[in-house]
Amino acid sequence: MPPSSRTLVVGAGLLGLATACQLQRTRPDAEVVVLDKEPTVAAHQSSHNSGVVHAGVYYPPGSLKARLCRRGVGLLRDYTSERGIPFVEVGKVVVAVDRADEARLAEVHRRSLANGVPGTAMVGPDGLRDLEPHVRGRAALHSPSTAITDFPAVARALAVDVVSAGGRVLTGHEVVGMRPLRSGVEVLVDHAGERTRLAADRLVLCGGLHVDRLARMAGGSADPRIVPFRGEYHLLTPERSDLVRGLVYPVPDPRLPFLGIHLTRRVDGTVDVGPNAVPAASREGYRWRDVDARDLLETVTWPGSAGVAARHWRSGVAEVAGSLSVRRFADAARRYVPSLADADLVPGGAGVRAQAVGRDGSLVDDFVIERMGPVTAARNAPSPAATSSLAIAEEVVAGLV
Numbered sequence: 001m002p003p004s005s006r007t008l009v010v011g012a013g014l015l016g017l018a019t020a021c022q023l024q025r026t027r028p029d030a031e032v033v034v035l036d037k038e039p040t041v042a043a044h045q046s047s048h049n050s051g052v053v054h055a056g057v058y059y060p061p062g063s064l065k066a067r068l069c070r071r072g073v074g075l076l077r078d079y080t081s082e083r084g085i086p087f088v089e090v091g092k093v094v095v096a097v098d099r100a101d102e103a104r105l106a107e108v109h110r111r112s113l114a115n116g117v118p119g120t121a122m123v124g125p126d127g128l129r130d131l132e133p134h135v136r137g138r139a140a141l142h143s144p145s146t147a148i149t150d151f152p153a154v155a156r157a158l159a160v161d162v163v164s165a166g167g168r169v170l171t172g173h174e175v176v177g178m179r180p181l182r183s184g185v186e187v188l189v190d191h192a193g194e195r196t197r198l199a200a201d202r203l204v205l206c207g208g209l210h211v212d213r214l215a216r217m218a219g220g221s222a223d224p225r226i227v228p229f230r231g232e233y234h235l236l237t238p239e240r241s242d243l244v245r246g247l248v249y250p251v252p253d254p255r256l257p258f259l260g261i262h263l264t265r266r267v268d269g270t271v272d273v274g275p276n277a278v279p280a281a282s283r284e285g286y287r288w289r290d291v292d293a294r295d296l297l298e299t300v301t302w303p304g305s306a307g308v309a310a311r312h313w314r315s316g317v318a319e320v321a322g323s324l325s326v327r328r329f330a331d332a333a334r335r336y337v338p339s340l341a342d343a344d345l346v347p348g349g350a351g352v353r354a355q356a357v358g359r360d361g362s363l364v365d366d367f368v369i370e371r372m373g374p375v376t377a378a379r380n381a382p383s384p385a386a387t388s389s390l391a392i393a394e395e396v397v398a399g400l401v
Contacts, residue, residue, distance in 0.1 A: 005030045007400075008187055008198060010175050010214055011206035012036035013046035014151060014386055015378055017158035017169070018393035019204055024165040026397055032167035033198070034159075035189060037174035042155035044284065045208050046386065048351030050264045050272055053077075053087065053147040054384035057094065058252060061114035064367040065384065068395060070115055072388035073145075079390060080149055083157045086267040090246035092146035093128060095137035095336040101251040102139050108251065109141050119144045134243045135336050146247055150267050151386050178203070178217045178375075185218070185374050202400055205377040209283040209354045215370060215377040224356040224364050224379065225302045228283045228295065229258070231275025232323055233348035234330075236263075240344040241271045243337055250336065257312050257363055258353075261322075261332035272348060273333050273340075276319045286350045288323075307361015356380040367392060371399060 007023055009016045012034050020032045036043070053076060059066035080087040096102040105122075112120040120143050123131065128140045159169050176195070177188035184201045205214045212226045236243060249262040258277040265271050279299070282292035299305055309316065322328040330342050356364035356379060367388070368380035376396055385392065 005201035006199070007032050007202040007204065008200040009034045009204045009206060010036070010187075011208060011211075012038070012041040012155075012159065012169055012171060013044065013206060013208055014042065014155050014158070014389040015208075015381055015392055016204070016206035017041065017155055017162060018389045019206060019396050020162045020167055021158055021165070022390075022393040022397045024162065024167060028165070032162065034162060034167065034169045035173045035175055035187075036169075036171050039172050041159045041169065041171065042152050045351060045354060046155050047152040048286070048349065049151060049383070049386055050275075051148050051151060051266050052247060052264055052387075053149050054387045055092070055112075055117045055143045055146045056115045056384075057108055057112035057117050057120060057141065057143050057146075059111065059115065059384075061111060064395070065365075065388070066111075066115045068367065068388040068391040069384045070117070071394070072384070072391035073147075075390035076149065076154070076387060077147075079157075080154065083154075085150055085153045085157065087147055087149045088267060089145055089147045090265055091131070091142065091144045092247035092249060093123075093132055093135065094141040094143070094249045094251055095128065095135060096139045096251050097137050097335050099138070101137075104251045104253065105139060105141055112141065112143065117143060117145065132245055132248060134339055135248055136338055137336050148247075148265060148267050175214060175217075180219070180373075201374065203375045204396060204400075205375065206381075208381070209352060211354070211377060211379060212356070215372075215379060218372055218375040218377065220370055220372050220375070220377055220379075223359045224368075225298065225304060226283065226354050227299050227302065227305055227308070227357040228280040228285060229277045229353045229355050230280040230285055230350055231277055231353055232350045233272045233274035234326070234345040235348040236271040236273060237344055237346055240340075241265075241269065243340060243344070244271055248336060256315050257308070261329070263333060263337065273329075273345060274348065275351065276322050276329065277353070278319050278323050279316070280352050283352065283354075285352060302357065302359075304357040304359050304361045308357055308363065311361060353382060355382065369396060369399070376400060
């Protein structure tokens with residue numbers, strides 16, 4: 001990048017703010033401006049997640065997820081320590097409840113070793129009971145270094161760092177248009193009904209739920225498309241929060257599109273049970289009644305949506321049923337916490353996953369970074385993107401020219 005250049009970052013979530021900070025560290029002479037349409041930072045995925053700092057046990061060795069998750073854990077641990085933000089290694093057990101789970105758990109163990117996750121070990125029923133007295137299973141993989149943190153606090157700290165280093169974080173500024181310049185790109189921004197044009201040498205798109213639209217504005221591919229899935233949580237009642245000590249997860253089933261219900265302790269002591277995964281009628285649809293006509297039309301007319309429905313309609317029906325019935329929701333957790341009762345659950349929050357779906361109906365799994373001359377877009381940044389955000393930022397900035 002030339003001296004005294006300007007870089008615009010669209011999206012004031014964890015990834016956008018981390019990218020801005022990384023730019024300032026590597027090019028302190030560059031002007032950095034972060035734009036976000038919401039009135040606060042971390043308004044969506046960065047504050048609507050489980051708070052888990054993933055250790056990297058699941059991801060295919062050699063993938064961006066595996067590499068950047070492992071790198072991101074260390075960077076995040078150091079950053080939270082410097083900023084006085086909680087980072088607690090509560091540990092995780094991935095529980096096999098039947099023989100099919102056991103076979104798949106062996107592959108998770110193999111991946112954890114290949115990815116260099118420290119301290120992972122297989123345990124039997126007695127070892128599992130020692131770690132989590134109320135959890136039952138035939139076997140489990142224990143990851144003692146899996147942690148929890150306060151991701152909204154991390155985002156707020158990053159925003160302070162951006163401003164302290166001379167940058168700007170402009171909330172309430174929505175990007176509504178772009179056009180290429182001879183050198184760089186011009187962005188049209190709407191702020192309280194007034195529109196302003198900003199020229200930049202480089203543009204980085206970290207728009208999460210809307211990143212595909214932003215990328216198309218910049219001339220990027222229409223494939224993949226963001227298809228929103230809402231993840232709903234219940235909470236354990238305070239009297240039953242001792243049902244788990246740390247994090248309790250199922251074994252991933254490759255036939256299913258998402259991981260399934262798990263139990264996760266937060267830094268404030270509450271315990272989430274969830275999430276499920278139901279189609280959302282809005283990209284910001286945190287409730288069933290949240291419907292956005294444009295979002296819904298884009299979802300149903302995208303060819304990949306029909307492919308997802310054809311492949312996974314059975315699990316989709318089950319997820320919707322669980323959304324509408326506390327008993328069905330609790331049944332999923334009772335597979336490995338049998339003493340959990342329906343009455344132990346109270347309604348919790350929800351998040352919306354920005355799931356990238358290919359035209360062929362494939363669910364894009366790995367992180368995807370698309371580069372289009374002066375524009376770089378984080379086209380797919382699902383979990384563990386929060387864990388990996390500081391490392392993804394390094395990857396993004398290293399590729400800027």
